[in-house]
Amino acid sequence: MARTAKVLFDVPEIKKDFPILQRTVRDKPLTYLDSTATSQKPRQVIDAMTDYYSRYNANVHRAIYELGEESTREYEGARERVAAFIGAKDPMEVAYTKSTTESLNLVAYGYALKGKRVQKGDEIIGTVLEHHSNHVPWHFVRDLKGVTLKYVDVDEDGRLKMEQYDDLITKRTKVVTVAQVSNVLGTINDVKEIAKRAHEVGAVCVVDAAQSVPHMPVDVRELDCDFLAFSGHKMLGPTGVGVLYGKKEVLEETEPLLGGGEMISEVHLGTAKWNDVPYKFEGGTPPIAEVIGLGAAVDYLTKLGMPAVRQHEMNVTGYALQELSNVAGLRVYGPKDVRQRGGVVSFTMAKAHPHDIASILDVEGVCIRSGHHCAQPLMDRYDLAATARASFYVYNDLEDVDRLAAALQKVNEVFG
Amino acid sequence: MADLRELYQEVILDHTKNPRNYRTMADATAQADGNNPLCGDRVTVYLKLDGDRIVDASFQGQGCAISKSSASIMTEAVKGKTRAEAEVLFDRFHEMITGKPGAPVDGKALGKLAVFQGVSEFPLRVKCASLAWHTLRSALAEKPGIVTLE
Numbered sequence: 355m356a357r358t359a360k361v362l363f364d365v366p367e368i369k370k371d372f373p374i375l376q377r378t379v380r381d382k383p384l385t386y387l388d389s390t391a392t393s394q395k396p397r398q399v400i401d402a403m404t405d406y407y408s409r410y411n412a413n414v415h416r417a418i419y420e421l422g423e424e425s426t427r428e429y430e431g432a433r434e435r436v437a438a439f440i441g442a443k444d445p446m447e448v449a450y451t452k453s454t455t456e457s458l459n460l461v462a463y464g465y466a467l468k469g470k471r472v473q474k475g476d477e478i479i480g481t482v483l484e485h486h487s488n489h490v491p492w493h494f495v496r497d498l499k500g501v502t503l504k505y506v507d508v509d510e511d512g513r514l515k516m517e518q519y520d521d522l523i524t525k526r527t528k529v530v531t532v533a534q535v536s537n538v539l540g541t542i543n544d545v546k547e548i549a550k551r552a553h554e555v556g557a558v559c560v561v562d563a564a565q566s567v568p569h570m571p572v573d574v575r576e577l578d579c580d581f582l583a584f585s586g587h588k589m590l591g592p593t594g595v596g597v598l599y600g601k602k603e604v605l606e607e608t609e610p611l612l613g614g615g616e617m618i619s620e621v622h623l624g625t626a627k628w629n630d631v632p633y634k635f636e637g638g639t640p641p642i643a644e645v646i647g648l649g650a651a652v653d654y655l656t657k658l659g660m661p662a663v664r665q666h667e668m669n670v671t672g673y674a675l676q677e678l679s680n681v682a683g684l685r686v687y688g689p690k691d692v693r694q695r696g697g698v699v700s701f702t703m704a705k706a707h708p709h710d711i712a713s714i715l716d717v718e719g720v721c722i723r724s725g726h727h728c729a730q731p732l733m734d735r736y737d738l739a740a741t742a743r744a745s746f747y748v749y750n751d752l753e754d755v756d757r758l759a760a761a762l763q764k765v766n767e768v769f770g
Numbered sequence: 771m772a773d774l775r776e777l778y779q780e781v782i783l784d785h786t787k788n789p790r791n792y793r794t795m796a797d798a799t800a801q802a803d804g805n806n807p808l809c810g811d812r813v814t815v816y817l818k819l820d821g822d823r824i825v826d827a828s829f830q831g832q833g834c835a836i837s838k839s840s841a842s843i844m845t846e847a848v849k850g851k852t853r854a855e856a857e858v859l860f861d862r863f864h865e866m867i868t869g870k871p872g873a874p875v876d877g878k879a880l881g882k883l884a885v886f887q888g889v890s891e892f893p894l895r896v897k898c899a900s901l902a903w904h905t906l907r908s909a910l911a912e913k914p915g916i917v918t919l920e
């Protein structure tokens with residue numbers, strides 16, 4: 355792919371929508387390449403939240419006045435758009451949470467630990483490439499319920515060893531969980547196939563979609579997964595709001611994590627009856643402004659079109675893989691083929707530690723991540739203490755990649 | 771503006787590439803482990819104490835240029851010092867790397883450690899520069915357990 359690689363969007367125009375991208379860091383223009391950690395926010399999202407606070411701030415579902423009607427309408431309207439965005443058949447299959455982390459904890463607690471489907475001696479199958487948030491909640495379930503945890507391994511190119519599911523999945527398997535896109539390797543996993551395998555033994559498939567929903571078309575009915583979790587802040591939306599999608603019948607079998615207002619239909623001293631799905635999962639006053647911001651983020655991405663977002667990231671990532679291969683001593687992890695990976699590129703350099711790489715890039719105005727990326731089991735698997743990671747989104751273009759590559763040459767100069 | 775050369779001085783790069791006292795110590799009288807989860811840096815500091823005096827110091831581990839060179843220069847700096855002298859040196863060092871960028875540095879007291887002054891421009895790297903020192907202090911205090919910088 356040459357420097358002339360087609361860019362699908364008018365990225366300079368898109369950049370104008372993001373106030374933060376107008377600023378400089380250390381006297382250099384900001385080159386933001388850490389959207390895997392959190393994305394930047396367009397004016398449309400910021401405005402939607404400000405608009406809520408300045409025009410119709412009121413609690414939802416309980417204020418009997420016009421402001422409350424407006425806030426409830428926007429809050430529920432966002433739910434409809436989020437549901438449509440991921441192909442859910444019913445907005446009532448979408449529960450708001452705080453984050454992917456909370457969504458996954460809700461499944462582990464409400465379905466596996468407190469629910470009736472998972473019993474002592476049963477098995478839960480994960481993978482070695484999961485983010486800590488899709489490991490630790492299952493440790494809780496193991497410790498409190500006595501289930502066995504098993505993990506699918508990855509190959510040298512960062513792809514799941516799919517054949518291991520043949521042996522790992524048994525009649526005792528009740529949950530199969532997997533990240534759709536790895537936040538370290540960028541690997542896109544075949545969730546549809548994994549869900550199919552899970553269903554063959556009557557297990558549910560739980561998908562960590564924190565890195566997929568923001569970056570590619572995701573259709574829960576096509577995947578046929580039972581649960582799917584993602585965060586607003588990684589998809590141009592605000593922090594503090596996440597989503598748990600679940601098939602209606604599976605959500606019915608899931609117990610709430612938070613008890614309190616809103617999540618009940620009736621409370622008496624000593625007893626309570628849960629509200630309907632998904633409200634039983636939304637105890638307390640929810641993050642209303644954040645939900646409205648998430649709705650605006652979904653609108654923004656929908657307007658760009660998710661197939662185009664995916665194609666754009668493939669173009670930028672392909673170019674990045676090419677340019678990075680010209681940097682001496684640099685090694686990229688994960689699949690080599692852009693069709694098998696998202697816009698996340700982890701790498702190490704022979705002469706410089708990832709932390710030093712990130713510091714030198716910082717001086718050049720280039721923001722990347724270094725460390726274990728909350729995926730220590732995966733780091734252990736490859737015997738790595740840390741990697742550097744650049745990641746791309748709708749507001750990145752080939753010039754950002756050029757700035758990254760130039761800054762990496764500087765790293766080699768310093769440590770030459 | 772923060773300058774890269776301020777952070778990655780020649781002396782630092784030299785100690786990164788050729789760390790001094792980079793070895794385990796079979797006859798150590800005190801040792802401690804340190805770890806910085808943010809970047810995966812790990813260090814073990816070994817000491818041989820004769821009464822109150824550090825007669826030998828060494829380290830092992832993996833980490834970034836700043837943490838490795840800091841450990842290397844530290845082992846050189848504390849050799850021959852008493853516990854109290856090492857503590858004073860740490861205080862001065864810590865004051866420098868967390869102080870105002872460009873503030874005057876007591877070169878005579880700090881010696882080679884003064885090359886880490888540039889760290890004060892990069893607050894996120896203070897933990898890298900101080901990991902070995904915190905680990906040294908834990909070895910001196912003969913406190914069991916691992917030093918973890920949060």
Ligand SMILES: Cc1ncc(COP(=O)(O)O)c(C=O)c1O
Nearest residue numbers: 453454455485487537562564585
């Ligand atoms: C794959 C993956 N899962 C889960 C998470 C956790 O997301 P959050 O911190 O928004 O809960 C992340 C975020 O880094 C992630 O990349």
